[in-house]
Amino acid sequence: MKKDMPFKAGKVFSIMFEITPNNYLIAANGDRFYEFGHRIPVDQVRWLSVSGDIIVQHLAILGCGTGVKGSLVMSPMQAELIPMMGPPALLPTVPFKANINGGMIPKRSVVVKGIPVGKSFSINLKNGSSSDIALHINPRLSKNALIRNSFVNGTWGQEETQVTKNPVKQGDYFELSIRSGQKSFKIFMNGSPLCDYGYRVFLIWHKWTPWKWKEM
Template structure:
């Protein structure tokens, strides 16, 4: 069963290239776009565009073009009325063949903050009003494993078009936490009531890490998620009234490996938390705490690098 993304979060796994998608509600400050990808063996260049329309002749607010030749470099530019503007260049190439890499575009008031593999890489000042930017596309010599648009929530100009399944879900309301430090802690406004989701994207970089959904008032843990990479297990548990419960470890396949990207999505159902990894349902964890409104805190700690968290 594939995960239906909550309103405010757009996610595509293994899309065909070239790939173009609308940014629901248009681009706005505090949003972000994340791309996880690899390169084909015969790569020469690839492009990421933020544009005002879908067509090839549309205005481009941000054009990022990675070029592989004897002068490997990443070029940034914009295009208006068919004319390219002043080119900016980074003489560095963090997107290497043979490795999975990531690009993260954080939208600030003044610019696009571009990160490569979790490290700040480039700043490109806005040349177009943000409300004119409505599409993102990826083309060229690249294999996209995951593309996510973060923070495209409801109540925006133009509204959102939702599927029937999405209308039942609570939107992710807050701006994404981008490249947060670990240990990480965030408030879940209103608690983990049914139909609410939290999403975490990261890479394990050691033996073990933990993601908790807990009560900030009592410190009880409604859901404790603990991948133990040195043992190849996914441990789930709860900590209620001062005691740990019965561990659960059974899983059909463990997709979390050291050095591999993962996306963890936890959704509150009627009787259990539904756990999705990399867009696919993995297991349920039946509730052991039943006042879900008190489950108001997300924590992450241990051997993990985080790219974003969305609540």
């Protein structure tokens, strides 16, 4: 199926390759773009190369399991580049907290990439001036559930659990993106839309908002 070219000259882009036993699943700018079948056994793929007319802001290789080996090599010029929105937090200590400068204004996204190593973890978008939590995402791997909720005025609200399929599995790499819309958070998992979560806290216009990722 023909798709529009996702890359434009002078525009920021992201591209992710997810490796499966049968192919490469390619996501461009958060959307599933293409599937490319293996032509070389994956255990013989040992190098990553980026060349041409491009400014590289961030490169990462993530994986799990005893069979994962290798490293990412960047030139000194690439390694010294300053990201437009500030450097990502690479391999941070958990629990992790950070400020979202300017708050979760419409069209702003938070991206979390990781590998679950226990039975549960949580990601929270929290009000900067109170204990209110606008969005609590809690994958419970032992129960195959993905919980969404809010904590307002000292009380948890009604849990939302409905998803077509829980994509979070223990030991499997995931990429979670939370995008703020006009009326709800848009949640994407591994490049595909997962669910929406309507605002319960008037949060997005606050000057700053911390978020927290915590293992449970």
